[in-house]
Amino acid sequence: MPAGPSLPHNPSIRRWQVKANPANYPEQLTEKESGLFWMKVNKAGPWPLQKNCQGKCWTWTAGRVNEGYGRFYLRGGKPLAHRLSYVLRNGSVGDELKIDHLCRNRSCVNPDHLEPVTDAVNTRRGRLPLVAGKSMLARTHCPRGHLLNAPNLRADDVKHGRRGCLSCARARSKYHDFKRRGIILDPDDFRRVSDAFYREIMGPEALETP
Known part of the structure; x- marks a missing residue:
């Protein structure tokens, strides 16, 4: 049996960080798939602290990876729930782009709170500024x-x-x-x-x- 695609050997690279497979992020779901996906979403989540977000966070209530991002089992794959939500609303995203949470809530799948950005921008906006911001507010x-x-x-x-x-x-x-x-x-x-x-x-x- 031929071996499947291998993951990077660098242990610091998590599975969810591996290059996104567009096949795991269809622009449309079947009625059954759509029902299964949205039943795992709580649209009455918390209000984001950031003023550049509209509406409440849509909290993913099912399985998550260790870093807090939601994961959905779909057609043999395990796409990230927030990226799939964005694709369903806005269409496919180049696999060189990350989907950044403007609300800084990793469990949120509200497409209005998501933005495709480069890896460099995503890193600059990520956890370090968030932790620094909390420390500063304290x-x-x-x-x-x-x-x-x-x-x-x-x-x-x-x-x-x-x-x-x-x-x-x-x-x-x-x-x-x-x-x-x-x-x-x-x-x-x-x-x-x-x-x-x-x-x-x-x-x-x-x-x-x-």
């Missing part, structure tokens, strides 16, 4: 002890889900301005400048301890 103070709360938050950071200290950002701008004029601030000077901006933003008693 911060209450910057390294210099300034409260990370409005109005001491950079507007651009808030827009992108980050929490950056506005006082320290203004101090860095002042530092570079001094540096261009040949004046170098030492760490204590930098702290005094950033604290001055913090009092200006949060009030003159902002850094006073009770």
